[in-house]
Amino acid sequence: MTFAISKTASQIAPFRVMKILAQAKALQAQGRDIIHMEIGEPDFASPSCVHQAAQNAAEQGLTHYTATLGLPALREKLAQFYDGFYHAKVNAEQLVITPGSSSALQLVLTAILNPGEQVLMADPTYPCNRQFVHLLHGEVYSVPVTADSQYQLTLDHLKQHWNPQIKAVMVASPANPTGTLIEQAELLKMAQFLAQRDTYFIVDEIYQGLVYERPAESILAHQNLPQNVVVINSFSKFFGMTGWRLGWCVVPEHLIDVLDRLGQNLYLSAPTLSQYGALAVLESDALTELEQRRQIFQQRRNRLYAAMQSAGFTLKTLPQGAFYLYWDVSEYTQDSERFCAALLQQTGVAITPGTDFGKEAGKSHVRLAYTNDRIEEAVQRIQGFVEQYR
Ligand SMILES: Cc1ncc(COP(=O)(O)O)c(C=O)c1O
The missing domain is CATH 3.40.640.10 (Type I PLP-dependent aspartate aminotransferase-like (Major domain))
Incomplete structure:
Protein backbone atom coordinates (compact mmCIF):
# COMPACT_ATOMS: atom_id res chain seq x y z
CA MET A 1 0.00 0.00 0.00
CA THR A 2 1.27 3.47 -0.77
CA PHE A 3 0.14 6.54 1.06
CA ALA A 4 0.55 9.17 -1.61
CA ILE A 5 0.99 12.89 -1.21
CA SER A 6 -1.02 15.24 -3.41
CA LYS A 7 0.02 16.10 -6.96
CA THR A 8 0.12 19.75 -6.01
CA ALA A 9 2.41 19.14 -3.05
CA SER A 10 4.66 16.83 -5.03
CA GLN A 11 5.33 19.65 -7.48
CA ILE A 12 6.49 22.14 -4.84
CA ALA A 13 10.20 22.83 -5.30
CA PRO A 14 12.53 22.89 -2.28
CA PHE A 15 14.17 26.12 -1.14
CA ARG A 16 17.76 25.15 -2.03
CA VAL A 17 19.36 27.61 0.33
CA MET A 18 18.06 25.46 3.19
CA LYS A 19 20.01 22.52 1.73
CA ILE A 20 23.21 24.56 1.54
CA LEU A 21 22.60 25.76 5.09
CA ALA A 22 22.18 22.16 6.31
CA GLN A 23 25.38 21.10 4.51
CA ALA A 24 27.26 24.07 5.92
CA LYS A 25 26.08 23.27 9.44
CA ALA A 26 27.06 19.62 9.04
CA LEU A 27 30.59 20.66 8.02
CA GLN A 28 30.71 23.06 10.94
CA ALA A 29 29.74 20.23 13.29
CA GLN A 30 32.78 18.32 11.94
CA GLY A 31 34.96 21.23 13.05
CA ARG A 32 35.29 23.06 9.71
CA ASP A 33 35.50 26.86 9.74
CA ILE A 34 32.44 28.00 7.76
CA ILE A 35 31.65 31.54 6.60
CA HIS A 36 27.86 31.77 6.24
CA MET A 37 26.87 33.99 3.33
CA GLU A 38 23.88 31.91 2.33
CA ILE A 39 21.41 32.98 4.99
CA GLY A 40 18.87 35.66 4.13
CA GLU A 41 18.44 37.02 7.63
CA PRO A 42 20.24 39.64 9.69
CA ASP A 43 22.95 38.20 11.95
CA PHE A 44 21.90 40.61 14.72
CA ALA A 45 19.52 39.50 17.47
CA SER A 46 16.14 41.22 17.61
CA PRO A 47 16.17 44.48 19.64
CA ASP A 285 13.76 54.27 20.52
CA ALA A 286 14.82 51.00 18.89
CA LEU A 287 14.78 52.91 15.60
CA THR A 288 18.13 54.48 16.55
CA GLU A 289 19.61 51.00 17.03
CA LEU A 290 18.07 49.81 13.75
CA GLU A 291 19.56 52.80 11.94
CA GLN A 292 23.00 51.83 13.28
CA ARG A 293 22.49 48.31 11.94
CA ARG A 294 21.45 49.73 8.58
CA GLN A 295 24.74 51.63 8.48
CA ILE A 296 26.65 48.45 9.26
CA PHE A 297 24.93 46.69 6.34
CA GLN A 298 25.80 49.62 4.10
CA GLN A 299 29.46 49.42 5.15
CA ARG A 300 29.44 45.67 4.53
CA ARG A 301 27.94 46.15 1.10
CA ASN A 302 30.68 48.65 0.29
CA ARG A 303 33.35 46.30 1.64
CA LEU A 304 31.99 43.31 -0.28
CA TYR A 305 31.67 45.27 -3.51
CA ALA A 306 35.21 46.67 -3.14
CA ALA A 307 36.72 43.28 -2.22
CA MET A 308 35.03 41.57 -5.19
CA GLN A 309 36.26 44.29 -7.53
CA SER A 310 39.83 44.09 -6.27
CA ALA A 311 39.68 40.31 -6.70
CA GLY A 312 39.00 40.99 -10.39
CA PHE A 313 35.37 39.85 -10.40
CA THR A 314 32.93 41.59 -12.73
CA LEU A 315 29.86 42.94 -10.95
CA LYS A 316 26.96 44.13 -13.04
CA THR A 317 24.95 45.97 -10.40
CA LEU A 318 25.61 47.81 -7.17
CA PRO A 319 22.87 46.64 -4.80
CA GLN A 320 21.00 49.61 -3.32
CA GLY A 321 19.29 47.72 -0.51
CA ALA A 322 18.67 44.45 1.38
CA PHE A 323 21.83 42.43 2.14
CA TYR A 324 22.43 40.56 -1.10
CA LEU A 325 24.85 40.69 -3.99
CA TYR A 326 23.82 38.81 -7.14
CA TRP A 327 26.93 37.70 -9.02
CA ASP A 328 27.16 36.51 -12.61
CA VAL A 329 29.56 33.54 -12.59
CA SER A 330 29.02 32.54 -16.23
CA GLU A 331 32.74 32.92 -16.99
CA TYR A 332 33.39 30.05 -14.55
CA THR A 333 30.36 27.79 -14.73
CA GLN A 334 26.91 27.10 -16.11
CA ASP A 335 26.11 24.97 -13.07
CA SER A 336 25.72 27.27 -10.08
CA GLU A 337 24.57 24.43 -7.79
CA ARG A 338 27.77 22.49 -8.38
CA PHE A 339 29.81 25.67 -8.09
CA CYS A 340 28.28 26.49 -4.68
CA ALA A 341 28.60 22.90 -3.43
CA ALA A 342 32.28 22.75 -4.45
CA LEU A 343 32.97 26.20 -2.99
CA LEU A 344 31.51 25.09 0.31
CA GLN A 345 33.40 21.79 0.36
CA GLN A 346 36.75 23.26 -0.65
CA THR A 347 36.75 26.61 1.13
CA GLY A 348 33.98 26.61 3.75
CA VAL A 349 32.25 29.63 2.19
CA ALA A 350 28.50 29.04 1.93
CA ILE A 351 26.61 30.98 -0.79
CA THR A 352 23.36 30.30 -2.63
CA PRO A 353 22.99 29.05 -6.23
CA GLY A 354 20.92 31.27 -8.52
CA THR A 355 18.74 28.28 -9.42
CA ASP A 356 16.75 29.02 -6.27
CA PHE A 357 15.61 32.29 -7.78
CA GLY A 358 15.18 31.69 -11.47
CA LYS A 359 15.45 29.34 -14.38
CA GLU A 360 16.76 31.64 -17.03
CA ALA A 361 20.02 32.85 -15.56
CA GLY A 362 19.95 30.87 -12.33
CA LYS A 363 22.55 28.42 -13.55
CA SER A 364 25.07 31.16 -14.14
CA HIS A 365 24.40 33.33 -11.09
CA VAL A 366 24.91 33.03 -7.33
CA ARG A 367 23.75 35.09 -4.36
CA LEU A 368 26.09 36.30 -1.63
CA ALA A 369 24.43 37.53 1.58
CA TYR A 370 26.46 40.00 3.62
CA THR A 371 24.82 38.80 6.81
CA ASN A 372 28.28 37.92 8.09
CA ASP A 373 31.17 40.22 8.89
CA ARG A 374 34.05 38.06 7.59
CA ILE A 375 33.71 39.61 4.16
CA GLU A 376 37.30 40.11 2.97
CA GLU A 377 38.26 36.63 4.13
CA ALA A 378 35.31 35.09 2.26
CA VAL A 379 36.25 36.91 -0.96
CA GLN A 380 39.87 35.80 -0.58
CA ARG A 381 38.74 32.18 -0.30
CA ILE A 382 36.42 32.57 -3.32
CA GLN A 383 39.28 34.12 -5.30
CA GLY A 384 41.48 31.09 -4.58
CA PHE A 385 38.64 28.74 -5.47
CA VAL A 386 37.86 30.20 -8.92
CA GLU A 387 41.51 29.80 -10.03
CA GLN A 388 40.64 26.21 -10.99
CA TYR A 389 38.03 27.51 -13.49
CA ARG A 390 40.35 29.95 -15.24
C1 LIG B 1 11.34 39.15 -0.92
C2 LIG B 1 10.86 38.39 0.28
N1 LIG B 1 9.55 38.42 0.59
C3 LIG B 1 9.06 37.74 1.65
C4 LIG B 1 9.89 36.97 2.46
C5 LIG B 1 9.29 36.22 3.64
O1 LIG B 1 9.76 36.70 4.86
P1 LIG B 1 8.97 36.57 6.26
O2 LIG B 1 7.94 35.50 6.12
O3 LIG B 1 10.03 36.25 7.25
O4 LIG B 1 8.33 37.91 6.51
C6 LIG B 1 11.27 36.91 2.18
C7 LIG B 1 12.17 36.10 3.01
O5 LIG B 1 13.35 35.99 2.80
C8 LIG B 1 11.75 37.64 1.06
O6 LIG B 1 13.07 37.62 0.73
Whole structure:
Protein backbone atom coordinates (compact mmCIF):
# COMPACT_ATOMS: atom_id res chain seq x y z
CA MET A 1 0.00 0.00 0.00
CA THR A 2 1.27 3.47 -0.77
CA PHE A 3 0.14 6.54 1.06
CA ALA A 4 0.55 9.17 -1.61
CA ILE A 5 0.99 12.89 -1.21
CA SER A 6 -1.02 15.24 -3.41
CA LYS A 7 0.02 16.10 -6.96
CA THR A 8 0.12 19.75 -6.01
CA ALA A 9 2.41 19.14 -3.05
CA SER A 10 4.66 16.83 -5.03
CA GLN A 11 5.33 19.65 -7.48
CA ILE A 12 6.49 22.14 -4.84
CA ALA A 13 10.20 22.83 -5.30
CA PRO A 14 12.53 22.89 -2.28
CA PHE A 15 14.17 26.12 -1.14
CA ARG A 16 17.76 25.15 -2.03
CA VAL A 17 19.36 27.61 0.33
CA MET A 18 18.06 25.46 3.19
CA LYS A 19 20.01 22.52 1.73
CA ILE A 20 23.21 24.56 1.54
CA LEU A 21 22.60 25.76 5.09
CA ALA A 22 22.18 22.16 6.31
CA GLN A 23 25.38 21.10 4.51
CA ALA A 24 27.26 24.07 5.92
CA LYS A 25 26.08 23.27 9.44
CA ALA A 26 27.06 19.62 9.04
CA LEU A 27 30.59 20.66 8.02
CA GLN A 28 30.71 23.06 10.94
CA ALA A 29 29.74 20.23 13.29
CA GLN A 30 32.78 18.32 11.94
CA GLY A 31 34.96 21.23 13.05
CA ARG A 32 35.29 23.06 9.71
CA ASP A 33 35.50 26.86 9.74
CA ILE A 34 32.44 28.00 7.76
CA ILE A 35 31.65 31.54 6.60
CA HIS A 36 27.86 31.77 6.24
CA MET A 37 26.87 33.99 3.33
CA GLU A 38 23.88 31.91 2.33
CA ILE A 39 21.41 32.98 4.99
CA GLY A 40 18.87 35.66 4.13
CA GLU A 41 18.44 37.02 7.63
CA PRO A 42 20.24 39.64 9.69
CA ASP A 43 22.95 38.20 11.95
CA PHE A 44 21.90 40.61 14.72
CA ALA A 45 19.52 39.50 17.47
CA SER A 46 16.14 41.22 17.61
CA PRO A 47 16.17 44.48 19.64
CA SER A 48 16.06 43.90 23.41
CA CYS A 49 12.85 45.95 23.84
CA VAL A 50 11.10 43.21 21.85
CA HIS A 51 12.27 40.51 24.25
CA GLN A 52 11.26 42.57 27.26
CA ALA A 53 7.80 43.39 25.92
CA ALA A 54 7.08 39.78 24.95
CA GLN A 55 8.20 38.61 28.38
CA ASN A 56 6.01 41.21 30.12
CA ALA A 57 3.03 40.21 27.97
CA ALA A 58 3.58 36.55 28.84
CA GLU A 59 3.83 37.33 32.54
CA GLN A 60 0.59 39.31 32.35
CA GLY A 61 -1.12 36.29 30.83
CA LEU A 62 -1.56 37.90 27.40
CA THR A 63 -1.11 34.54 25.75
CA HIS A 64 -4.44 34.16 23.94
CA TYR A 65 -5.40 34.62 20.31
CA THR A 66 -5.70 38.20 19.11
CA ALA A 67 -8.19 39.43 16.51
CA THR A 68 -7.37 37.81 13.17
CA LEU A 69 -6.52 41.14 11.56
CA GLY A 70 -4.10 41.84 14.43
CA LEU A 71 -3.95 43.71 17.75
CA PRO A 72 -5.81 47.00 17.17
CA ALA A 73 -3.03 48.89 19.01
CA LEU A 74 -0.39 47.40 16.70
CA ARG A 75 -2.36 48.27 13.55
CA GLU A 76 -2.78 51.80 14.86
CA LYS A 77 0.91 52.10 15.73
CA LEU A 78 1.96 50.78 12.31
CA ALA A 79 -0.26 53.37 10.63
CA GLN A 80 1.58 56.05 12.63
CA PHE A 81 4.90 54.46 11.66
CA TYR A 82 3.96 54.78 7.97
CA ASP A 83 3.27 58.46 8.54
CA GLY A 84 6.55 59.19 10.33
CA PHE A 85 8.91 56.84 8.50
CA TYR A 86 7.53 56.78 4.96
CA HIS A 87 5.42 59.97 4.92
CA ALA A 88 2.54 57.79 3.83
CA LYS A 89 -1.05 58.16 5.02
CA VAL A 90 -2.33 54.67 5.77
CA ASN A 91 -5.62 53.87 7.46
CA ALA A 92 -5.11 51.35 10.32
CA GLU A 93 -8.13 49.43 8.97
CA GLN A 94 -6.16 48.59 5.84
CA LEU A 95 -3.31 47.01 7.81
CA VAL A 96 -3.53 43.25 8.21
CA ILE A 97 -1.07 41.61 10.63
CA THR A 98 0.04 38.12 9.59
CA PRO A 99 2.40 35.32 10.71
CA GLY A 100 5.37 36.56 8.66
CA SER A 101 4.98 38.25 5.31
CA SER A 102 5.00 34.69 3.92
CA SER A 103 1.40 34.42 5.18
CA ALA A 104 0.54 37.86 3.84
CA LEU A 105 1.70 36.77 0.39
CA GLN A 106 -0.34 33.55 0.58
CA LEU A 107 -3.41 35.30 1.92
CA VAL A 108 -3.42 37.97 -0.75
CA LEU A 109 -2.85 35.51 -3.59
CA THR A 110 -5.57 33.22 -2.20
CA ALA A 111 -7.94 36.19 -2.07
CA ILE A 112 -7.48 37.18 -5.70
CA LEU A 113 -6.32 34.24 -7.82
CA ASN A 114 -8.55 31.73 -9.64
CA PRO A 115 -7.14 28.43 -10.96
CA GLY A 116 -5.52 28.92 -14.36
CA GLU A 117 -5.00 32.65 -13.93
CA GLN A 118 -1.49 34.01 -14.31
CA VAL A 119 0.81 35.91 -11.99
CA LEU A 120 3.60 37.80 -13.70
CA MET A 121 6.94 38.09 -11.92
CA ALA A 122 10.59 38.62 -12.76
CA ASP A 123 13.10 35.83 -13.22
CA PRO A 124 15.04 35.97 -10.84
CA THR A 125 12.54 36.38 -8.04
CA TYR A 126 11.91 35.39 -4.41
CA PRO A 127 11.39 31.64 -4.99
CA CYS A 128 8.44 31.03 -2.66
CA ASN A 129 6.25 33.36 -4.74
CA ARG A 130 6.26 30.83 -7.56
CA GLN A 131 5.28 28.04 -5.18
CA PHE A 132 2.41 30.05 -3.66
CA VAL A 133 0.96 30.46 -7.17
CA HIS A 134 1.36 26.71 -7.86
CA LEU A 135 -0.46 25.87 -4.62
CA LEU A 136 -3.44 27.86 -5.87
CA HIS A 137 -3.33 26.14 -9.28
CA GLY A 138 -2.40 29.41 -10.89
CA GLU A 139 0.27 29.87 -13.55
CA VAL A 140 3.55 31.70 -13.14
CA TYR A 141 4.37 34.02 -16.03
CA SER A 142 8.12 34.58 -15.64
CA VAL A 143 9.79 37.48 -17.41
CA PRO A 144 13.58 37.13 -17.65
CA VAL A 145 15.25 40.34 -16.53
CA THR A 146 18.89 41.34 -16.79
CA ALA A 147 21.33 43.84 -15.34
CA ASP A 148 20.09 46.28 -18.04
CA SER A 149 16.98 46.90 -15.89
CA GLN A 150 18.79 46.26 -12.57
CA TYR A 151 17.21 42.76 -12.70
CA GLN A 152 13.83 44.41 -12.11
CA LEU A 153 10.57 44.57 -14.04
CA THR A 154 9.82 47.88 -15.75
CA LEU A 155 6.75 49.51 -17.27
CA ASP A 156 8.11 48.45 -20.68
CA HIS A 157 8.16 44.80 -19.59
CA LEU A 158 4.53 45.11 -18.53
CA LYS A 159 3.57 46.71 -21.84
CA GLN A 160 5.32 43.91 -23.68
CA HIS A 161 4.02 40.97 -21.66
CA TRP A 162 0.64 41.89 -20.20
CA ASN A 163 -2.24 39.68 -21.36
CA PRO A 164 -5.84 39.31 -20.08
CA GLN A 165 -4.96 36.09 -18.21
CA ILE A 166 -2.67 38.02 -15.86
CA LYS A 167 -4.44 38.66 -12.58
CA ALA A 168 -1.50 40.10 -10.65
CA VAL A 169 2.05 41.31 -11.03
CA MET A 170 4.52 40.81 -8.18
CA VAL A 171 7.63 42.91 -7.58
CA ALA A 172 9.97 43.45 -4.66
CA SER A 173 11.94 46.65 -4.04
CA PRO A 174 14.61 46.12 -2.80
CA ALA A 175 14.57 42.62 -4.28
CA ASN A 176 15.80 39.23 -3.24
CA PRO A 177 18.26 37.98 -4.67
CA THR A 178 19.60 41.19 -6.25
CA GLY A 179 19.22 43.96 -3.67
CA THR A 180 18.12 46.32 -6.46
CA LEU A 181 15.27 48.84 -6.41
CA ILE A 182 12.52 50.08 -8.68
CA GLU A 183 12.32 53.87 -8.67
CA GLN A 184 9.11 55.23 -7.16
CA ALA A 185 8.07 57.08 -10.32
CA GLU A 186 8.34 53.84 -12.30
CA LEU A 187 6.41 51.87 -9.64
CA LEU A 188 3.60 54.39 -9.81
CA LYS A 189 3.42 54.17 -13.60
CA MET A 190 3.35 50.38 -13.38
CA ALA A 191 0.53 50.51 -10.81
CA GLN A 192 -1.50 52.84 -13.03
CA PHE A 193 -0.90 50.76 -16.16
CA LEU A 194 -2.10 47.63 -14.34
CA ALA A 195 -5.06 49.38 -12.70
CA GLN A 196 -6.35 50.30 -16.14
CA ARG A 197 -6.29 46.58 -16.94
CA ASP A 198 -7.97 45.35 -13.72
CA THR A 199 -4.72 43.71 -12.63
CA TYR A 200 -3.43 43.69 -9.06
CA PHE A 201 0.04 45.01 -8.27
CA ILE A 202 1.69 43.30 -5.29
CA VAL A 203 4.65 45.33 -4.08
CA ASP A 204 6.90 43.55 -1.59
CA GLU A 205 8.65 46.16 0.57
CA ILE A 206 10.07 43.66 3.11
CA TYR A 207 13.60 45.03 2.61
CA GLN A 208 12.54 48.67 2.82
CA GLY A 209 14.36 50.55 5.54
CA LEU A 210 17.46 48.58 4.57
CA VAL A 211 18.33 50.92 1.71
CA TYR A 212 21.56 52.76 1.13
CA GLU A 213 22.31 56.35 0.12
CA ARG A 214 18.62 57.16 -0.01
CA PRO A 215 15.67 57.35 2.36
CA ALA A 216 13.29 54.46 2.93
CA GLU A 217 10.39 54.73 0.48
CA SER A 218 6.97 53.16 0.15
CA ILE A 219 4.69 53.21 -2.86
CA LEU A 220 1.99 54.10 -0.31
CA ALA A 221 3.42 57.63 -0.06
CA HIS A 222 1.86 58.41 -3.45
CA GLN A 223 -1.46 60.15 -3.20
CA ASN A 224 -4.43 58.80 -5.18
CA LEU A 225 -2.86 55.38 -5.51
CA PRO A 226 -5.11 53.08 -7.55
CA GLN A 227 -7.08 50.39 -5.70
CA ASN A 228 -5.09 47.52 -7.25
CA VAL A 229 -1.99 48.07 -5.07
CA VAL A 230 -1.21 45.65 -2.23
CA VAL A 231 1.92 46.24 -0.15
CA ILE A 232 3.67 43.40 1.66
CA ASN A 233 6.01 43.98 4.59
CA SER A 234 7.40 42.28 7.67
CA PHE A 235 9.14 42.64 11.00
CA SER A 236 11.72 40.10 9.78
CA LYS A 237 14.41 42.08 8.00
CA PHE A 238 14.62 45.79 8.90
CA PHE A 239 13.41 45.09 12.45
CA GLY A 240 15.61 41.96 12.69
CA MET A 241 12.77 39.75 13.96
CA THR A 242 12.78 36.76 11.57
CA GLY A 243 12.06 34.18 14.28
CA TRP A 244 9.10 36.08 15.68
CA ARG A 245 7.15 35.30 12.52
CA LEU A 246 5.35 38.57 12.10
CA GLY A 247 4.51 40.44 8.94
CA TRP A 248 1.72 42.52 7.48
CA CYS A 249 0.10 43.74 4.32
CA VAL A 250 -1.58 47.01 3.43
CA VAL A 251 -4.57 46.31 1.25
CA PRO A 252 -7.28 48.30 -0.52
CA GLU A 253 -10.55 48.41 1.44
CA HIS A 254 -12.34 45.84 -0.72
CA LEU A 255 -9.87 43.14 0.37
CA ILE A 256 -10.09 43.59 4.15
CA ASP A 257 -13.11 41.36 4.72
CA VAL A 258 -11.85 38.48 2.56
CA LEU A 259 -8.42 38.56 4.22
CA ASP A 260 -10.12 38.48 7.62
CA ARG A 261 -12.15 35.40 6.60
CA LEU A 262 -9.11 33.65 5.13
CA GLY A 263 -6.96 34.42 8.17
CA GLN A 264 -9.69 33.16 10.51
CA ASN A 265 -9.57 29.81 8.75
CA LEU A 266 -5.88 29.50 8.01
CA TYR A 267 -4.19 30.57 11.25
CA LEU A 268 -6.72 32.37 13.54
CA SER A 269 -4.22 35.04 14.53
CA ALA A 270 -0.56 35.98 14.25
CA PRO A 271 1.58 35.06 17.31
CA THR A 272 0.35 37.18 20.21
CA LEU A 273 3.64 37.66 22.07
CA SER A 274 5.33 38.68 18.82
CA GLN A 275 2.66 41.32 18.31
CA TYR A 276 3.40 42.79 21.75
CA GLY A 277 7.10 42.69 20.90
CA ALA A 278 6.42 44.51 17.63
CA LEU A 279 4.38 47.13 19.41
CA ALA A 280 7.38 47.82 21.64
CA VAL A 281 9.81 48.11 18.73
CA LEU A 282 7.57 50.75 17.15
CA GLU A 283 7.10 52.62 20.42
CA SER A 284 10.63 52.63 21.81
CA ASP A 285 13.76 54.27 20.52
CA ALA A 286 14.82 51.00 18.89
CA LEU A 287 14.78 52.91 15.60
CA THR A 288 18.13 54.48 16.55
CA GLU A 289 19.61 51.00 17.03
CA LEU A 290 18.07 49.81 13.75
CA GLU A 291 19.56 52.80 11.94
CA GLN A 292 23.00 51.83 13.28
CA ARG A 293 22.49 48.31 11.94
CA ARG A 294 21.45 49.73 8.58
CA GLN A 295 24.74 51.63 8.48
CA ILE A 296 26.65 48.45 9.26
CA PHE A 297 24.93 46.69 6.34
CA GLN A 298 25.80 49.62 4.10
CA GLN A 299 29.46 49.42 5.15
CA ARG A 300 29.44 45.67 4.53
CA ARG A 301 27.94 46.15 1.10
CA ASN A 302 30.68 48.65 0.29
CA ARG A 303 33.35 46.30 1.64
CA LEU A 304 31.99 43.31 -0.28
CA TYR A 305 31.67 45.27 -3.51
CA ALA A 306 35.21 46.67 -3.14
CA ALA A 307 36.72 43.28 -2.22
CA MET A 308 35.03 41.57 -5.19
CA GLN A 309 36.26 44.29 -7.53
CA SER A 310 39.83 44.09 -6.27
CA ALA A 311 39.68 40.31 -6.70
CA GLY A 312 39.00 40.99 -10.39
CA PHE A 313 35.37 39.85 -10.40
CA THR A 314 32.93 41.59 -12.73
CA LEU A 315 29.86 42.94 -10.95
CA LYS A 316 26.96 44.13 -13.04
CA THR A 317 24.95 45.97 -10.40
CA LEU A 318 25.61 47.81 -7.17
CA PRO A 319 22.87 46.64 -4.80
CA GLN A 320 21.00 49.61 -3.32
CA GLY A 321 19.29 47.72 -0.51
CA ALA A 322 18.67 44.45 1.38
CA PHE A 323 21.83 42.43 2.14
CA TYR A 324 22.43 40.56 -1.10
CA LEU A 325 24.85 40.69 -3.99
CA TYR A 326 23.82 38.81 -7.14
CA TRP A 327 26.93 37.70 -9.02
CA ASP A 328 27.16 36.51 -12.61
CA VAL A 329 29.56 33.54 -12.59
CA SER A 330 29.02 32.54 -16.23
CA GLU A 331 32.74 32.92 -16.99
CA TYR A 332 33.39 30.05 -14.55
CA THR A 333 30.36 27.79 -14.73
CA GLN A 334 26.91 27.10 -16.11
CA ASP A 335 26.11 24.97 -13.07
CA SER A 336 25.72 27.27 -10.08
CA GLU A 337 24.57 24.43 -7.79
CA ARG A 338 27.77 22.49 -8.38
CA PHE A 339 29.81 25.67 -8.09
CA CYS A 340 28.28 26.49 -4.68
CA ALA A 341 28.60 22.90 -3.43
CA ALA A 342 32.28 22.75 -4.45
CA LEU A 343 32.97 26.20 -2.99
CA LEU A 344 31.51 25.09 0.31
CA GLN A 345 33.40 21.79 0.36
CA GLN A 346 36.75 23.26 -0.65
CA THR A 347 36.75 26.61 1.13
CA GLY A 348 33.98 26.61 3.75
CA VAL A 349 32.25 29.63 2.19
CA ALA A 350 28.50 29.04 1.93
CA ILE A 351 26.61 30.98 -0.79
CA THR A 352 23.36 30.30 -2.63
CA PRO A 353 22.99 29.05 -6.23
CA GLY A 354 20.92 31.27 -8.52
CA THR A 355 18.74 28.28 -9.42
CA ASP A 356 16.75 29.02 -6.27
CA PHE A 357 15.61 32.29 -7.78
CA GLY A 358 15.18 31.69 -11.47
CA LYS A 359 15.45 29.34 -14.38
CA GLU A 360 16.76 31.64 -17.03
CA ALA A 361 20.02 32.85 -15.56
CA GLY A 362 19.95 30.87 -12.33
CA LYS A 363 22.55 28.42 -13.55
CA SER A 364 25.07 31.16 -14.14
CA HIS A 365 24.40 33.33 -11.09
CA VAL A 366 24.91 33.03 -7.33
CA ARG A 367 23.75 35.09 -4.36
CA LEU A 368 26.09 36.30 -1.63
CA ALA A 369 24.43 37.53 1.58
CA TYR A 370 26.46 40.00 3.62
CA THR A 371 24.82 38.80 6.81
CA ASN A 372 28.28 37.92 8.09
CA ASP A 373 31.17 40.22 8.89
CA ARG A 374 34.05 38.06 7.59
CA ILE A 375 33.71 39.61 4.16
CA GLU A 376 37.30 40.11 2.97
CA GLU A 377 38.26 36.63 4.13
CA ALA A 378 35.31 35.09 2.26
CA VAL A 379 36.25 36.91 -0.96
CA GLN A 380 39.87 35.80 -0.58
CA ARG A 381 38.74 32.18 -0.30
CA ILE A 382 36.42 32.57 -3.32
CA GLN A 383 39.28 34.12 -5.30
CA GLY A 384 41.48 31.09 -4.58
CA PHE A 385 38.64 28.74 -5.47
CA VAL A 386 37.86 30.20 -8.92
CA GLU A 387 41.51 29.80 -10.03
CA GLN A 388 40.64 26.21 -10.99
CA TYR A 389 38.03 27.51 -13.49
CA ARG A 390 40.35 29.95 -15.24
C1 LIG B 1 11.34 39.15 -0.92
C2 LIG B 1 10.86 38.39 0.28
N1 LIG B 1 9.55 38.42 0.59
C3 LIG B 1 9.06 37.74 1.65
C4 LIG B 1 9.89 36.97 2.46
C5 LIG B 1 9.29 36.22 3.64
O1 LIG B 1 9.76 36.70 4.86
P1 LIG B 1 8.97 36.57 6.26
O2 LIG B 1 7.94 35.50 6.12
O3 LIG B 1 10.03 36.25 7.25
O4 LIG B 1 8.33 37.91 6.51
C6 LIG B 1 11.27 36.91 2.18
C7 LIG B 1 12.17 36.10 3.01
O5 LIG B 1 13.35 35.99 2.80
C8 LIG B 1 11.75 37.64 1.06
O6 LIG B 1 13.07 37.62 0.73
